[in-house]
Amino acid sequence: MARVIVAGLGPAGSDLMTGAVRDAIEQTSRRFIRTRRHPAAVAVEPAESFDDLYDQASSFEEVYRAIVDRLVAEARAGIGDVLYAVPGSPLVAERTVELLRAVPGLDLEVLVGLSFADLAWDRVGVDPLAAGVRLVDGRSFAVDAAGERGPLLVAQCDSAHVLSDIKLAALDAPDRSVAGRADEKVIVLQRLGLLDERVFEVVWAELDHAVVPDHLTSLYIAEMGAPIAREVARFADLAGELRRRCPWDQEQTHQSLRGHLLEETYEVLEALDAVDPDSLSGYEELEEELGDLLYQIVFHSVLAAEAGQFTLADVARGIHDKLKSRHPHVFGSSDSDHAAPDDASQVLVNWEAIKREQKGRASVMDGIPPGLPALLFADKVIHKARSVGVVPDVDTATVAGRLYDAVRDAQAAGLDAESELRAFANTIGDRIRACEISSL
Missing domain, CATH: 3.40.1010.10 (Tetrapyrrole methylase, N-terminal domain)
Incomplete structure (x- = not known):
């Protein structure tokens, strides 16, 4: 060679x-x-x-x-x-x-x-080692700059949408006013070392409007107003501190938390049912319930870290990599043997096939929790059957057959059978309460 x-x-x-x-x-x-x-x-x-x-x-x-x-x-x-x-x-x-x-x-x-960075140090007048500058990619700024306060040298700011994404991520500062952050400045470096070199300041609010980017554009951020993903990091630290100092948290195990995880999951489902996208009502309660559920996930990660098994970062990295590997049609995996999907149903077929390969499972049925509620279990089975081209012969003369057929009809209508039945039962419950009140 x-x-x-x-x-x-x-x-x-x-x-x-x-x-x-x-x-x-x-x-x-x-x-x-x-x-x-x-x-x-x-x-x-x-x-x-x-x-x-x-x-x-x-x-x-x-x-x-x-x-x-x-x-x-x-x-x-x-x-x-x-x-x-x-x-x-x-x-x-x-x-x-x-x-x-x-x-x-x-x-x-x-x-x-x-490197362009060598010229950048001269133009902004800093010693990168003494200042502790970190070099990040503008195309993945929200991830690469997570938790950073600066200074940052941001490379590959080569398009307007990259600048826009950087601005939006930087202005997401929960512990400072957005207005104050928007008025602060960032240094733009363009075409360093050429005759048309430009080095100038621009306020954050105008970054994607006042700058015409090219492939030789970078940014220098002296200080971030608040670290990106700061709240998640603070939350994880708090969970660890509670585990160390709170008597109740110290007593918990993966098993003792099972009931809490189930309870918080149902409360999230209840909050989801109350959300109205048209009136924008219900979101405040959903935000709170999602936080409670997130605490359960973080808590289990803290326990696993104590056992030397995995951390919250490992959980995030694992689901990131899994989702990316199961979407070759999105991320352009050249070694994928699966056909590019034309619609959502084909996406599900590919998902199941890739999942079986990665898990080494003999059947698409492997991995479905047997303890699921019956309607939800049937919903999963119907999805699995569709992914492998199986059309079950359903005897609708039986109660079980009619229930199975009802779940299939709900799927065809884009509905969740479990939620539909629960909502209907709640309606009957409301009528019962009204009848009880009228009889007093």
């Missing part, structure tokens, strides 16, 4: 490229460049770019994996060294390099280049 040489083109024009990168370009004839949308791209020509992949792929991750597959295939052809040029430094925000490092047996050489 031939060698793949990754060369960093620096943050601006070819004048900021290193001598080692220049030499590698001159000495290598098989050249590739991630994108020609870079001021120093001309120095690599003639080269093949991967710009067309950005238009064809459904996600950046799909683009990066396709690039790596092509580079590895070229290297395995054994014709000669392969040069792969990337903007900035290969060691800063370059996902393709991460993927290349993970390829077994690949002979990889990385030639570092000047």
